[in-house]
Amino acid sequence: MSTMNMIQALNSAMDVMMERDPTVLVFGEDAGYFGGVFRATDGLQRKYGVSRCFDAPIAEGGIVATAIGMGANGLRPVVEIQFVDYIYPAYDQLVSEAARLRYRSNGEFSAPITVRSPYGGGIMGGQTHSQSPEAIFTHVPGLKTVIPSTPYDAKGMLISAIEDDDPVIFLEPKRIYNGPFDGHHDRPLQPWAMHPASEVPAGHYTVPLGSADIRRSGKAVTVLAYGTMVYVALAAVAESGIDAEVIDLRSLVPLDLETIEASVKKTGRCVIVHEAPQTSGFAGELIALIQQHCFYHLEAPIERVTGWDTPYPHAFEWDYFVSPARVAAALRRAVEAV
Amino acid sequence: MSTMNMIQALNSAMDVMMERDPTVLVFGEDAGYFGGVFRATDGLQRKYGVSRCFDAPIAEGGIVATAIGMGANGLRPVVEIQFVDYIYPAYDQLVSEAARLRYRSNGEFSAPITVRSPYGGGIMGGQTHSQSPEAIFTHVPGLKTVIPSTPYDAKGMLISAIEDDDPVIFLEPKRIYNGPFDGHHDRPLQPWAMHPASEVPAGHYTVPLGSADIRRSGKAVTVLAYGTMVYVALAAVAESGIDAEVIDLRSLVPLDLETIEASVKKTGRCVIVHEAPQTSGFAGELIALIQQHCFYHLEAPIERVTGWDTPYPHAFEWDYFVSPARVAAALRRAVEAV
Amino acid sequence: MNQPADTSPDQVPTGAIAVPQPHGRPGDEPDFSHLEFPPVGSARRPAVDESPAQMRELAYGLIRVLDADGAAGGEWNPSLSGETMRRALRAMVLTRTFDDRMFRAHRQGKTSFYMKCTGEEAIGCAQAMVLGKDDMFFPTYRVQGILITRDYPLVQMMNQIYSNASDPLQGRQLPILYSARDYGFFSLSGNVGTQYCQAVGWAMANTYKNNTNIASAFIGDGSTATYDFHHALNFAAVYRAPVILNITNNQWAISSFQGIAGGEQTTFAARGIGFGLPALRVDGNDFLAVYAATDWAAQRARKGLGATVIEFYTYRAEGHSTSDDPSKYRPKDEAAHWPMGDPIKRLKQHLIALGEWSEEQHAAMEAELFAQVRTAAREAEAVGTLGQSRPPVGKMFEQVFTAPDWRLERQRQEVEGQ
Amino acid sequence: MNQPADTSPDQVPTGAIAVPQPHGRPGDEPDFSHLEFPPVGSARRPAVDESPAQMRELAYGLIRVLDADGAAGGEWNPSLSGETMRRALRAMVLTRTFDDRMFRAHRQGKTSFYMKCTGEEAIGCAQAMVLGKDDMFFPTYRVQGILITRDYPLVQMMNQIYSNASDPLQGRQLPILYSARDYGFFSLSGNVGTQYCQAVGWAMANTYKNNTNIASAFIGDGSTATYDFHHALNFAAVYRAPVILNITNNQWAISSFQGIAGGEQTTFAARGIGFGLPALRVDGNDFLAVYAATDWAAQRARKGLGATVIEFYTYRAEGHSTSDDPSKYRPKDEAAHWPMGDPIKRLKQHLIALGEWSEEQHAAMEAELFAQVRTAAREAEAVGTLGQSRPPVGKMFEQVFTAPDWRLERQRQEVEGQ
Numbered sequence A, B: 001m002s003t004m005n006m007i008q009a010l011n012s013a014m015d016v017m018m019e020r021d022p023t024v025l026v027f028g029e030d031a032g033y034f035g036g037v038f039r040a041t042d043g044l045q046r047k048y049g050v051s052r053c054f055d056a057p058i059a060e061g062g063i064v065a066t067a068i069g070m071g072a073n074g075l076r077p078v079v080e081i082q083f084v085d086y087i088y089p090a091y092d093q094l095v096s097e098a099a100r101l102r103y104r105s106n107g108e109f110s111a112p113i114t115v116r117s118p119y120g121g122g123i124m125g126g127q128t129h130s131q132s133p134e135a136i137f138t139h140v141p142g143l144k145t146v147i148p149s150t151p152y153d154a155k156g157m158l159i160s161a162i163e164d165d166d167p168v169i170f171l172e173p174k175r176i177y178n179g180p181f182d183g184h185h186d187r188p189l190q191p192w193a194m195h196p197a198s199e200v201p202a203g204h205y206t207v208p209l210g211s212a213d214i215r216r217s218g219k220a221v222t223v224l225a226y227g228t229m230v231y232v233a234l235a236a237v238a239e240s241g242i243d244a245e246v247i248d249l250r251s252l253v254p255l256d257l258e259t260i261e262a263s264v265k266k267t268g269r270c271v272i273v274h275e276a277p278q279t280s281g282f283a284g285e286l287i288a289l290i291q292q293h294c295f296y297h298l299e300a301p302i303e304r305v306t307g308w309d310t311p312y313p314h315a316f317e318w319d320y321f322v323s324p325a326r327v328a329a330a331l332r333r334a335v336e337a338v
Numbered sequence C, D: 001m002n003q004p005a006d007t008s009p010d011q012v013p014t015g016a017i018a019v020p021q022p023h024g025r026p027g028d029e030p031d032f033s034h035l036e037f038p039p040v041g042s043a044r045r046p047a048v049d050e051s052p053a054q055m056r057e058l059a060y061g062l063i064r065v066l067d068a069d070g071a072a073g074g075e076w077n078p079s080l081s082g083e084t085m086r087r088a089l090r091a092m093v094l095t096r097t098f099d100d101r102m103f104r105a106h107r108q109g110k111t112s113f114y115m116k117c118t119g120e121e122a123i124g125c126a127q128a129m130v131l132g133k134d135d136m137f138f139p140t141y142r143v144q145g146i147l148i149t150r151d152y153p154l155v156q157m158m159n160q161i162y163s164n165a166s167d168p169l170q171g172r173q174l175p176i177l178y179s180a181r182d183y184g185f186f187s188l189s190g191n192v193g194t195q196y197c198q199a200v201g202w203a204m205a206n207t208y209k210n211n212t213n214i215a216s217a218f219i220g221d222g223s224t225a226t227y228d229f230h231h232a233l234n235f236a237a238v239y240r241a242p243v244i245l246n247i248t249n250n251q252w253a254i255s256s257f258q259g260i261a262g263g264e265q266t267t268f269a270a271r272g273i274g275f276g277l278p279a280l281r282v283d284g285n286d287f288l289a290v291y292a293a294t295d296w297a298a299q300r301a302r303k304g305l306g307a308t309v310i311e312f313y314t315y316r317a318e319g320h321s322t323s324d325d326p327s328k329y330r331p332k333d334e335a336a337h338w339p340m341g342d343p344i345k346r347l348k349q350h351l352i353a354l355g356e357w358s359e360e361q362h363a364a365m366e367a368e369l370f371a372q373v374r375t376a377a378r379e380a381e382a383v384g385t386l387g388q389s390r391p392p393v394g395k396m397f398e399q400v401f402t403a404p405d406w407r408l409e410r411q412r413q414e415v416e417g418q
């Protein structure tokens, strides 16, 4: 066990897997010698050599295509897309190729690749360093989409993703790389070291993909969140004094519907929080499932607290980024509705 | 007025606009001399010359990028993506560039482009000629996404799209190019000529983007559909004998929420039909909105009848393609729920 | 409607965008007189380890072995045995026979789609003979000759084309989008270009695994415009991947002539020069030239010298697919006028000239192969043609993931319960 | 966990993928001895209408005008007047002064981000002087010199950098992603490469509108790997677009040296040869060479002869951005050892050698420009730095569409009501 922040936990996951499995290799823009602009691959080239951790041309589609070819030929590539805002050039390779290769070849070929990418806002990154496009992946049959929110989960889920034989989109909430940011940008950031989930085993372990985590039990209302929004939701719950059950989804596809269903059947109320724009965001899918499976238990409209339907605007970071206050207001609306 | 099928109506829209407005030009793969693999641009090169209607390299991203540059420089390009299954290589240009150009330049530049593309299944086209990816566009702030379902609407909406100063994704349900296919693949196709909406004015007219069309009034349940699914839904209604209100959304963004809300408040029940895979499909967004705005009127869970969460499989066309029987079953569940 | 400053419609006089035009359209006489073909022997054959910078001229010439009279010559002559060439001839004729049968099967309503490679048989067949089954092809839909040359069962191909109960791909793919790992044939995608850079990744994995297997990727002239083409050349050059990057320039991309892809300004082979890669331009209708060029490129790759770009210059003799009618956009009968002839006729002529073959043997072989294809077709059709027979519907939900999640389970139950 | 046949971990010996390595890393002495620079005058200046096939050697040479002693020579010498060159020098010094101030402003917490173009000033400034405001630049974040040369108000640039209440882009963009239509400066994207092919479309629209305006697009060495680069060269070649396709090879892309983009196998200019486009390779630290090459390419474009690819060979003298520390991945002080020197020093030396300038004049100008920048900064800071001042929050919801839809209206109300 050691104390790790999220970057260290991710780094450790790759290190452990490269150590155990010579088919694992890592590449991406600036991911080699320099160790990545967020330092997630730091030291891996030094330790495992340039053939196993290297820099790639600025061609996200080429990176993913190359990884698919390697994956089909028996390797387990882990690629880094520097910011998820730059993943769109790889979208065709992910949707048309990685996601369908096993299906269309009836299992003769597959793409056991992991695509890591920092996502989300709160870093004054403007339109092109702040996006949350998870919904465009969850729509695609054949792709798994997961999002850890603690160092412990980050390592355990990244190991699961690398070992998984299907392509996994592994989104990293970069705002909480260094600490569980709760939306109070005017307060000092609590570092991970003060959080129990920063206790991370040094060796191999897994957190399975497809299981949600109840981060706070409660009876009054269910809150569904993932990534940084877990901490914003927890802050809102604490500040509102509402006895909410906060579920960290962790995995969007496959989704832990059971846990969600059980909670909403218990509370009868639900608030969903994500950073992405509202329209066609993942909250829509969650609402559709919940109202299908829990319709007769629902006592109030399910609330969505999300990013606005605009590009991510630099000067308005804290008006765009979902705040504990907005979540708290939604919690109140949810519990007060009759 | 003349009788047109959908291809003729689309062709007429482009013809009318090229005639009226010299800034309108048309290009795409095989769209020039040959007139497009579905013949939608037939005759336009002959009539307006190679500079105004021409063939493009097989580079969907390049086509859209070129159109954006032209659009910013005062033209109104209408580009054809041969099948929407091939639009992913243009996704980055659409999301990162066309959708945000006006916003990020505070109106100095914009991309008044129209991206036409045949979409949807029912033609034995397999995985790569059958997809319905509308949801990945509706999620993007700055893009409009529209889908006509009659020759009349096709022409009027395409003219609106071309005249619109924002980028418009114009999806054409190719299964109904020649007639309003209702899902009964074992029966002869009724040609458009027998349908009143094939009466199309020869000249300029518009159907505004953002308005839904109530295709059948009813009291028992609201059906939301678009594209080919409008006819499948109408067939299901006829066959089930249920007094459903069938709304053709026509425009997903902007969405005619008013019409939807009014209908669901009246019926208290709702079935949503689309061809795309279920998870994170546009039905999710609709359900989220309806349960937000009509929660206290809902008497039954909103039903989704959609494509499966698999790639589109060649041999199982009619198991994948939403059938009137599946819609009718959902209608029955919706009206029978208490 | 808000018009940008300089663009009110009446201010736009519509100048002339330079849109490349082909040399003939329907109604014109076929005419290839604008094309120049350097003579046999004019292309030098460098040592495989020569610097690419020293051999740029090969991207602008044409590697040829067989001349108009069927004689072989020049530095690139692979000097194959009569037996090897007879095997090649057989594979090419079988490919063409198969194509003809399946094309007719489509016309008879037995399937939804088919694509022929008529006139381009030398390319797939020669590469299949040069490379081994441990090498991996990343094919286009026009190199079915690879499978046929390697004796992949014709009936399996047909089962796939018919999406019947014995379809090895379980009805999931459009006809002809085969997958055959054991035959060194990667799963074919319906999107053009997408696999070109995957081949580079595959090849890099071979290097990583320290073996000398290579990859060979195909792309059409039209599809060189896709970005995957760019990625492949770039990644292959940067990481010195053991891959052959083939471009089949058959002059057409559906209705667009190769000028729309940029073939009028320079050769497609020259794209390789842009990345410092060795680039060959080869008569694609000359089996021996294709063979020799492939062999040279394979040697380079296996020696760790990296990728080679090869443009095969050929002509798409038939329509793009069963959905296409080329008489709508090009002169009738162009194929018959293609200056470089037909690959089957040319190899046959060469073998006969060598005394290794005869018209009689050829006729007998044609009859035999016709019968072989007919037998296979009957066998496949006994299982069923499209819509008459198919895999169990549950197959629709398998292999989306390694194991189905609850959604797929429930959806499968819904379908199976219907 | 299901392992493909040939890949159980112990069977993978991990061979060596060839990953290009730079010529120095932290701790090494800066050493550029592996680079060769052809002498001034060695590059021929063809007539603009000469066939691109005749001038391929220009992609492998180097267009230079100023020699090591500051003397101008060779066919490419644009023979500019002293006044023009003094204007250029002033623009370059102002650009550098502006960069220094804004970099410090970031360190002082006045904004979130900044990027300098130190060492590359000649490129933006020369192009801004050769082209007119009716031509359109599709810039990278490293050609701010264009705006400065064209007297775009410094205070406006700063307001954008501070996202303050006077920000012309209303706080919507990351610092330095300017837009200035009236100055021929297209809205800058945060994604690299994406605008390269848009420039081709813009240029085609000029042809279509029958005017002789052109477009000029920039891309970095690293970003040539993006597919937009491929699309741009392809579309420009096919449609003969009046555009200049500039590649700024400053040796680095964040921490990756140009070899990772494929710069070790051949020049970046050679990419143009792959498409049959004229391709020039130019000393980017030589204002006169940049000027002359731009002028040549602009003439070609205006005459309807199509696009030119130009590689500007230069060196990124400072960090990638305020987020970057280059001492982590390259030898310290490399910039000072760049064999082609500094563009400002070189033009200054030339002017002094000509008797058109003096050290005293230069010092006075530096002081004047420093004061000018300081005045502008004070003006902008009086409006406010990042977070101290900003546009009304409702601006967040404007210009998403021409007119907001109901969603944006409601969301705006929600925010404004808070």
Ligand SMILES: Cc1ncc(C[n+]2csc(CCOP(=O)(O)OP(=O)(O)O)c2C)c(N)n1
Pocket: B029, B058, B082, B086, C140, C142, C190, C191, C192, C219, C220, C221, C222, C223, C224, C226, C248, C250, C252, C253, C254, C316, C320
């Ligand atoms: C990404 C993508 N865009 C468009 C298509 C439609 N399409 C199928 S084949 C083809 C033409 C390909 O031409 P070429 O590459 O020359 O190959 P050929 O058919 O001549 O062998 C096109 C445009 C596609 N399959 N994929």
Ligand SMILES: Cc1ncc(C[n+]2csc(CCOP(=O)(O)OP(=O)(O)O)c2C)c(N)n1
Pocket: A029, A058, A082, A086, D140, D142, D190, D191, D192, D219, D220, D221, D222, D223, D224, D248, D250, D252, D253, D254, D316, D320
């Ligand atoms: C599509 C995309 N991928 C990645 C990035 C992140 N990124 C920003 S600048 C840069 C390096 C660009 O290097 P180069 O093109 O050489 O330009 P330079 O910074 O040297 O001027 C990268 C990788 C991006 N902005 N966009």
Ligand SMILES: [Mg+2]
Pocket: C220, C221, C222, C248, C249, C250, C251, C252, C253, C254, C316
């Ligand atoms: Mg072709």
Ligand SMILES: [Mg+2]
Pocket: D220, D221, D222, D248, D249, D250, D251, D252, D253, D254, D316
């Ligand atoms: Mg650079």
